[in-house]
Amino acid sequence: MKKMILIVAAMLLCSVIYAQQALWGNQPIVSPEINQDGTVTFRYKGPEATKVQVTGDFLPTTKVDTHFGKLDAPAPADMVKGDKGIWEYTTEKAVAPEMYTYTFLVDGSSVIDMNNVFVNRDVSSLTSVLLVGGGRSDLYKVQEVPHGTVSRQWYHSDMAGFNRRMTVYTPAGYEDNAAKNYPVLYLLHGVGGDEEAWITQGRASQILDNLIAQGKAEPMIVVMTNGNLAEEAAPLENATGYNIPSMSLPKTMDGAFETAFHEIIDYIDSHYRTISKKESRAICGLSMGGFHSLYISLNNPDWFNYIGLFSAAIDTDPKQQGQSPIYQDFDSKLATLFSKKPALYWIGIGSTDFLYKPNEEYRVKLDAAGYPYKYLETDGGHIWRNWRIYLSEFTPLLFK
């Protein structure tokens, strides 16, 4: 048999792939680069481009006119063309610890950073991710700590009439402690999101891994549902193929998801080692998921001992809500809920969130009735930065 040298085979293997990469136009450029002094450098190869900018939430914001009024938006930063057609921008100051998203604007067209494999999808938008560690942001990084298991798990929904997908986090040690049962947090996404949102943008598994490893949060199961009952699963994980993710699905915010929620609890309680009682069950969610958390807990006052509303899409006007009975008799249901003394009713919102006012009105209502709650107000608006903070603050308060 003719001999072939293994190392050459391995090299050739690599080389062909490299060659394919080269043929396919990939450039071996480092971007983003977090420099020693904490500044960050972005690079884009565009020898024939005439204008390249970088935009992202690490940049200072400016007021931009939209038909919704003036909104804060990052002001794009100009990149400078250097050797070999590589455009470069380095931040003026060290970038504070946080998880950011950014894109390049190349002659007016938005593109992600092809040299950064960390790509984020928010509804139908793609962005590149910049994660600067340090401070609170260290919770969002994968650290050398024991890791929980993240599963994409399907269940049958009788009310939807088809199989639906959820993401389930079981804490480190779950597999090795077969006699141990765990409390459960149900963690809900916003409108347009899906069962991937909290695990990608929300960094839920990193936050839980790190808080549990530090002894700050109890080991818990975290169930990240898909909050649109018309939907099987996240885009491309369902049979519909290339449909662009939508924020106006049927069966969204009309009581359908809330009414069917017991199916999810039943599935989790019958398939995971849960502590199936109110004392060991929590629910929270962002925006639409805050609205869901509010109504599911309100209609089922014996289900959850811990309730968290993150930038919740609150509305308590029965006349304006849909016909679903789940939205009726708000005040009497609220009285019942608080008569059962939930261990924690938690509200978090950003000071410039467009939902600040209804949340403020809701707190006035709770105050007037003497219903106890904890409140956290942060800077900024209706953004993932705040929701990661709220998850990091809420989970250490659970199941103590």
Next chain:
Amino acid sequence: MKKMILIVAAMLLCSVIYAQQALWGNQPIVSPEINQDGTVTFRYKGPEATKVQVTGDFLPTTKVDTHFGKLDAPAPADMVKGDKGIWEYTTEKAVAPEMYTYTFLVDGSSVIDMNNVFVNRDVSSLTSVLLVGGGRSDLYKVQEVPHGTVSRQWYHSDMAGFNRRMTVYTPAGYEDNAAKNYPVLYLLHGVGGDEEAWITQGRASQILDNLIAQGKAEPMIVVMTNGNLAEEAAPLENATGYNIPSMSLPKTMDGAFETAFHEIIDYIDSHYRTISKKESRAICGLSMGGFHSLYISLNNPDWFNYIGLFSAAIDTDPKQQGQSPIYQDFDSKLATLFSKKPALYWIGIGSTDFLYKPNEEYRVKLDAAGYPYKYLETDGGHIWRNWRIYLSEFTPLLFK
């Protein structure tokens, strides 16, 4: 309390997100669009671009000179600028069913399709994905069938000295049949890949879901390992942060992974409901993973009843291999392996694969010794299209 209309809140919620999208430069353009006649249209918004092309493996190939000789590469297709700066290309003919990857070349710079949320990472390259259903490709689509669970699962490797991540597929019904034990397929990736490769590019969970639903494959657990023992996990899922994925890691193809493989089997057998015996255990892999499958089975002839080498990086010259004893005494180990009559020894390779020759030499060797094996030769080279085919052909032969 001042009233707020729910529907307005919901709309506002959407609108702000849309506004952010608009501010951030996202364009509501449909791309790729699979047309009624089976042609596919790609679109890119670039009002100021002077030349835009699309390149991908759905296009005819041409011979391109590289320092490895002439290689097949897709010839980029020119896109035509139309209204509102939107460039467009429609294939001349219907595109055959397959899962393809593509990128745009905008004035010479490679970018993905920002309107397609289906993004693929291969080592460090990002591409957009085009999945055309029909024929075999229907196996690669999510269909309305019962779905298995896909878990990212960590285990401790004593030999590596840290926790490592694997992807585990348990078939539909696993959770509901607590008394049932399952056979296991160990499915290994190529050099530069990781525990995500088979689940993303390989479409392993879709292929298994569909074959099992059709009754063509037995329900089985599939374990997708990380084949680089120096690595904890896929890029961005480990503590090293932004390091660009590399194909020249230490402890790769030097015997380390093969020697430590029993840790993975031990973990799976002790944490999943497996049938822990040779008759119910299979191993296969692509390229480096084929090399791993060859040596792990060769050194442990009682472990696997089914062995699959997909475009395997075969080399049987002991003088050229590393010092690891796992690579020594090839012929006598091979004789022992076949004396124990594995139910299936399966070899698949593409006719233009650069590893075709050593695979041919290996078959000559098996033939000369009278060792039985099954062989599948397909068109094309060292590419994922072939590895999806091999997985689709190999798995129905297992555990019968």
